[in-house]
Amino acid sequence: MTAPGPVEPPSEELTRLAELHGVAASYSPSPDRTVAASATAVTLTLAALGVDAGTEASVRAALAARERELAERLLPPTVVLWSGAPSPALDALPPGTRLSVETEEGETRTSVEGLPPGVHRLSVAAPDGRTAAAHLVVAPSRLPTPTTRSYGLLVQLYSLLSRRSWGMGDLGDLAELSDWAGRALGAGFVQVNPLHAAVPGAPTDPSPYRPSSRRFPDPVHLRVEDVPEYAYVTEREKLRTLLERADRLRASVLEKDALIDRDAVWELKREALELVREVPLGPGRRAAYADFLAREGEALEDHATWYALAEVHGPDWRSWPAGLRDPRSAETARARGELMDRVDFHCRLAWLTDSQLTAAQRTARDAGMAVGVVHDLAVGVHPEGADAWAQQEYFAAGMSVGAPPDAFNARGQDWGLPPWRPDRLAESGYEPYRRLLRALFRYAGALRIDHVMGLFRLWWVPQGHPPTEGTYVRYDAEAMLAVLVLEASRAGSVVIGEDLGTVEPGVREKLRERGVLGTSVLWFERDWEGDGRPLPPEDWRADCLATATTHDLPSTAARLTGEHVELRDRLGLLTRPLAEERAEAAADTGEWLAVLTRLGLLHGTGGGHGASEEEAEIQAVHRFLLRTPSRLLGVWLPDTVGDRRPQNLPGTWDQYPNWRLPIADAQGRPVTLEELAGSARLHALIDVLRTG
Structure with missing residues (x-):
């Protein structure tokens, strides 16, 4: 890997102009090191904010104008x-x-x-x-945090198949899981991946973190049989054929070791929903649909119009006929009228999905869950999707969100997500942000915010440039937090911020001040300012969700056995010799196991790495989490059955089946929701949490 070459730093006047617009002229990858942003990155970022800084003269003029504006x-x-x-x-x-x-x-x-x-x-x-x-x-000055401790299950919904789902987990499975976990296990919440609407494609991008829209959910998650009109479909033979195809699709995943095929699932559900739509709505249902249309207004109309147009012109709106690239143009209005039947179909899908999401949260609360369903808000949207088309004025053209170079990635990261313009958000009173939060909180007992540091600043990468040539752009964190606290308090919801990795000083403190919980993962909790040893449980923060792992990390079983290193070696992802990687991983795991043993948390281990020892170690990890003061404890559902495979392996694309794996046992055999409910291994781990 070649280290980034020297860059031309911004001039003093360009630096001052950038600062007045919230654009950083430098950044600190570590507390003892400051790196200058390139003059090119700063200039292009200012241009994306509507500020001309292309010449020395334009910089001076823009600086004088900005200083005068702020003074007056x-x-x-x-x-x-x-x-x-x-x-x-x-x-x-x-x-x-x-x-x-x-x-x-x-x-x-x-x-x-x-x-x-x-x-x-x-x-x-x-x-x-x-x-x-x-x-x-x-x-309100802050959100109330949970008054009593609770534990919950963390799951990627698509990976949780039941004997009723159509090849991937759905909202019926979510309701069933919540009902069972609340009533039989005493769980306080179930946390799922983002359920935002995806960009259709061939194939569709399976990542839930690059959605078409964050505002509206994806109808691929619908349990078709739970739609009231399903019972009255007249074309029963067509429906029966679709159900048979769904049975085969489900069997291919559960019995033949196939990957989850989101596109195949959606094709079946779309055909079934087209049949369901032919059933007239009753008076009450029609009134409810009318209320939904009125409540969502122009945003829903734009969303449905994009999907109708995508059926005709493909999903990349930037390649559509020129007039259709503007959601407010006369050409778009005319096309909307011509496609009104398809627009209504996509509005109907949004309504049905919203209804089932609301029902899942109601089921969770009725089952005794203190929080219920925890939804996940992705950090951004796909540049070709519905939100980027409908809200163009709020997105920075020619920019992408990412991360600067650091000790783990010398090349930085480009996530391919267009950032919101902070100036346009402020001018609108944060309207798109408010409406997004309000929509999610309607059916969320809590909201996890991915990369919550983005409320404060985001790394902008100019199009055509590597991530090393980006810079930070600051948002009004007070306003972003105030809107978040306002909408969450109105809904009576909890907020959890994903604050892992490099966090700017003061961010965690500001979030805690406003009642936003953080995220703590066991393997990362060390005394980084001291000797680097595992952080004692009593020194963990209380205002957080504590877990052993996440969807982007190895499962606990894989980490304990070292199988995560072997996987990366097979895929050619290691940057050092295999022996070195193995030794480092073993040392890290061994240090934690020594802590668990010293605290008397490791019970009943044998001499080898057999199943009984592995289970005992996983149980000990969760006993440790119980020793912390953390208000929420999360159990990665695949950990309950010894799953070895990560759901996502960062740094891979086609080398690994990210976002397409069903939950499986230690041997890689897919496990259904019904089998999870009867798993002795799962119940033994849950007993650890229930008995303390």
């Missing part, structure tokens, strides 16, 4: 007011400034005192004649 303005576009706390923006107004607030409810007030939580409209008039208007976000 009375208010930023969005003002945050935390309940019970002063607002720096309001405190900075000139004495004698008059205020007028139009609340969400349409009431007019002349003071911000006692304002209810919400996003209101603020107008001010200064004594010198200047006026300004801004969005005013009033939010």
Whole structure:
């Protein structure tokens, strides 16, 4: 691997201009090292924000304009007011400034005192004649965190097949899992992968973290038989044929070691849902559908229009006829009218999926779960998808989100996700962000936010440039957090931030201050500021979800046996000799096992690495998690049956079947939901958590 070459740093004036627009001119990959961003990266990033910095003269002009704008303005576009706390923006107004607030409810007030939580409209008039208007976000000071400890199951939903699902796990399986886990196991939650709508393709990108839309869920997760109109389909022979094909598809995964084929599942479900749609809605169902259409409004119409157009022109909207690339054009309006039947079909699918998601959360709570279903919010969307088309004004053209070079990846990362423009978000009062959160919280007992550090800053990579030539762009974290806390508190939901990896100083503290839980994974919890040894359980933070592993990491069984190293070796992913990698992994695991033994948590092990010893070690890992003060404990569902295979192996594409594996036992045999419910190994591990 070749180290990145030297870059031309930005000039002093370009640095100042960048700072005034929230663009970093340097970054720190470690506390003792600062690296300059390239002048090219800074210039291109500013251009994506509508700032011309292409020449020295344009830099000076833009800098003068920005300094004048900030000096003269009375208010930023969005003002945050935390309940019970002063607002720096309001405190900075000139004495004698008059205020007028139009609340969400349409009431007019002349003071911000006692304002209810919400996003209101603020107008001010200064004594010198200047006026300004801004969005005013009033939010509770913090979210309440769970008052009692609970544990839950972590699962990639597609991987959880039952004897009723059609080749991949679905929302019926989610409801069934939640019902069983709540009632029989005493679990407090079930956490799933993002269920956002995917970009259709041949094949479809299986990653749930590159969706077409984060706002609307994917109908591939529907349990078709649970749609009320299914019982009244008149073409029973066609339906029977589809069910037989679904049986064969499911059997191919469970009995013939095939991969999950999302596209084949969707083809069957789409055909079945086309038949279901022919059944007229009853008066009550029609009224409910009308309410859904009214509530979702233009956003749903745009979403459904994109899918209807994609059926005709393909999924990359950037290659569509020019007029259709603009969701507000006359050509798009005309096409929407011509395709109204397909638009309605995709609106109907969104409604049905939303209904089943809501039912799954209701089932979880009825089963006694304190939290219920924990949904996952991906960090961004696919550049070719529905959100990127419908919300073009909010995305930075020619930019992609990624990560800078670090000790683990000298080349950095480019995730291929267009970032939101912080300036446009602020000008809108964070409307697309608010609507996204509100939609998710409708059926989420809790929300996990992937790469929660993105609320503070994101690494922008200019198109056509390597990730090493990117730079950080800062977001208004106070506003992003205020909107998050506002919407979560309205829904009575918990928020969990995925804050693993490199985290900017102060971020975890700010999240904790607002009641956002963090994420702690056992193998990473070490005294990094001291001797680097495993962190004692009593020193773990309380405000977090504690787990042994995640979907991006080896299963616990694979880590304990070293099979994760062997897998990477078979795929040619190791950067050092196999013997060195084995030795390092064994030393790391051995150090943790020594801690578990010293604490008296490792019971009943034998002399070899047989199943009984492996199970005892996995149980000991979870006994350790019980010793921590963490409010939530997560159990990776594949760990309960000894699954060796990771669901996703970062750094691979076609070398490994990411996002396409069913849950399997230690021998690689797929395990159904029904078999999980009867697994002695699963119940033994759960007993550890239930008895403490």
